[in-house]
Amino acid sequence: MSSPAERDTAGHAPAALPPDSEALVSIRDLSKYYVRGDQIIPVLVDIDLDVNAGDFVALMGPSGSGKSTLLNLIAGIDKPSSGHIHVAGVDIARLSDADLALWRAANVGFIFQFYNLMPVLTAFGNVELPLQLTSLSRSERRERVDTALALVGLTDRATHLPNELSGGQQQRVAIARALITDPTLIVADEPTGDLDRTTAGEILGMLERLNDELGKTIIMVTHDPKAAEKAHRLIHLEKGVLVD
């Protein structure tokens, strides 16, 4: 459901506004609402937010607070109704759908609550998937995938299908996939939501290492207080508005 305002900002592409800060992610006056009949339902209202390179941020809030929507907007899989989102200097709210797809491929690594692996591809194939959009040769791709799998400790499971892997193992494959293109941002939506205590701990530990050792910027939506502990910064949302 796109609103007139949404179409206005996303469709016309007026002169892009330069970012006014050094932050990796710079959000100004971001709003998102849905129109149902003649009702306007706000999801996010005038959000201003900066995320620096190397940050590990947790977005938290009750159900319906808009945290997932904010994450989706930053990740470029949804378009705002109004406002600006600058990621590494690019106002992604201005990009066309086709450009946004290309942007995502190069700049975002996704980790979903339910792993979202392709059931018919092996662990290797799943991790390799984002590289199919590049012009790398087969051996080049193989090299990177091997590295990524080694990083998450799943080298010996490379030929297994998702249904042959445990939840934790599947999430690790997802993490490897998220890293493979060396993206600007890693975006995680409830990464431990489907895992037991122990496994959740393993995954969170891995995310922590990605942030500490590889300097990856991670933005995570979570309910889990244990997950929140791992983050450096907590951002709270309530009814579409940032609260402190």
Add this chain to the structure above:
Amino acid sequence: MAVPINYIARNLLTRRLTTALTAGGMALVVYVFATVLMLAAGLEQTLVATGQDDNVVVIRRSSQTEVQSGIPRLQAGIVESLPQVAVGENGQPLVSKEPVVLINLPKRATGKPANVVIRGVTAVGLTLRPQVKLVEGRMFQPGTAEVVAGRSIADGFQGAGLGETLRFASRDWTVVGVFDAGHTGFDSEIWGDAEQMLQAFRRTGFSSMLFRLNDPDQFDDVKAAIESDPRLTLEVKREKRFYAEQSEALSKFISYLGTAISIIFSIGAVIGAAITMYASVASRTGEIGTLRALGFSRGAILAAFLGEALLLGLLGGIVGLIGASAMQALSISTTNFQTFAEIAFSFTLTPRIVVVSLIFAVAMGFVGGFLPAARAARMKIVDALRAA
């Protein structure tokens, strides 16, 4: 405790596209099936209805059709004088001696020629066929080159309409009337004066004889009398039987071909139903587990999914029948390869066809839905709930 019927029905409504496509496939099969049956029924009706119970047809032995047959005048005279032959009010035997020939006429629609039956009749011949009624114009005058045409011929062939002229046997013949023979074989004939036809086609003998029995039960007697007479080389049949036999080959051909085609098509539709039902079962694994946990038996689950499949079939059957019944507006004209002559008939929807078609449709649903329903019924409760 049985699963409520609105649960079953509502599932079909929820996945509208799938229901439409699956039922649509079955509807097409039923349409073809019913149409073929209607065609065969129409053909049967046309030829069986042709004829009276107490009329008898005489042709030359082994001729099979009137056109191939030839009866010398001498033999005709012998038959006429038999005691079983009814006598009319004027004391003359109710016998019609008729020359029957085939001519080639171009069809109105395509211009392509087809064979049409020309029958030379007398006043007696008209009396013997009370089902034939003149609907336009008038009867031909005996002794003239006037003819009357059956409805299908007048409509379907060039030059055969009221007031038009036909040319055959080196003469011009004017169509002065159109008759309706009540959807029987005579609708596909042209009638003229018997003597004129004999002359025009240079015949000395007749093709066939039609007479009325004094008493319908006397058929066997007169048959024996004629067929055992050494002077006669003739064969005797009841009028109805005679015409029914002439359509047997065509009717059988249509029935066999049509049924074979329908069965093959039904495989496609049944597969469609199976695919749909398997998907339906798979997507409702959680519901099945829940229903079982609540106390519904395996049998109830089986019945529920089978019911859904049968309902799909019924839906397809009804839509298919509606389409088929619209075919009743059409009529077909083709050559009967047994008689070599043109025969017109239409699609007739009988109650029997409606019932058979619906049974066929429901059967398709049953065959397609049985295995999926069995799978649903056999699920273990715990597996079903876990998979949800």
Add this chain to the structure above:
Amino acid sequence: MFVPLLVFRNAFRHKLRTTLTIVGIIVAITAFGMLRTIVDAWYAGANASSSARLVTRSSVSLVFSLPLNYAQKIRQVPGITSVGWANWFGGVYITERNFFAQFAISPSYLEMYPEFVLSDAERKAFAADRVGAIAGRKLADKFGWKVGDQIPIRGTIYPGTWTFTLRGIYEGAEEGTDTSTFFFHFDYLNESIKRQFPRRGDQAGVFIEQLRDPDEAAAVSQAIDTTFRNSLAETLTETEKAFQLGFVAMSEAILLAIQAVSYVVIVIIMAVMANTMAMTARERYGEYATFKALGFSNGFVAMLIFAESLGIAILGGVLGIAFTFPMAEAFASTVGSILSGFQVSEETVAMQFAAAVVIGVVAAAVPAWNAARVRIVDGLRAIG
């Protein structure tokens, strides 16, 4: 490229569903091919006939015969190198179900049909035996006849039981040549008839003429018919091909119906396949959304669906085509004597393949469009 792998594995994810769909397509494509072949066979007789031969018959109706003495006059028409005549016998061999064509022919008739191949010995034996007969290979095989057998046929047009001695079995020079006919001597028929029914003697059913030059067909036909205009029995002369096509035209309604029905089966299976693809695509919205999140385009997702649909359809199509050939063989062996020329043509195979492609494309159209358009966030919601 990884796409073929992805498509192939996705297609067989639901083995049962895909197998059922393929079976359905095989049945539909085979039925389509068979029906087309039946229609082709109906026309085959006409197509196999010659344009260098003419057929002369009574202009009133084929059912009427012509005087035998017409032969001399016809022979004198310029452009004709030879004249023969034949009568349709229309007899019954044991039961009506064993229908096959029987003709009483003049000696010149056989000479005009070089496509009927007989050994010299058989030809001589046939010519020498007054009650001799020859039968086509297909016919002889059907009844297990051997040269020398006595063949009794019950006449219907010409009453009585007629017994012939089989003197030869002819083969067809080409694939399409009919070898299901029975020929015997006109003179034998004529002499017997003249004894019983003198007035029915010396009558020919049709005359066959050999043209010197096929291009002269129209002119020569005209010339023959003009010769007999205003006589006792006017004639109608046309090429053999036109004559045969006339027969086919009589059953036109049925043939059109069969052709229409052959397309209906394709539509039925298209509905089934469209249903399959719609269900399959809907179940995978989460995956399509994931692809798009990762940066793949809408077109890519649509392409996956088209590729899967086409893959399944073409696989079923090829198998269906392969299956049509043995089916046609089986069919031909049962109805061979009534309907000859039962062969699956190249055109039919091409049409079958095209049908499979159309099925694949149409079935995928709406699901692909919908999947391409699904918004990433909506699709992701479908997971879990």
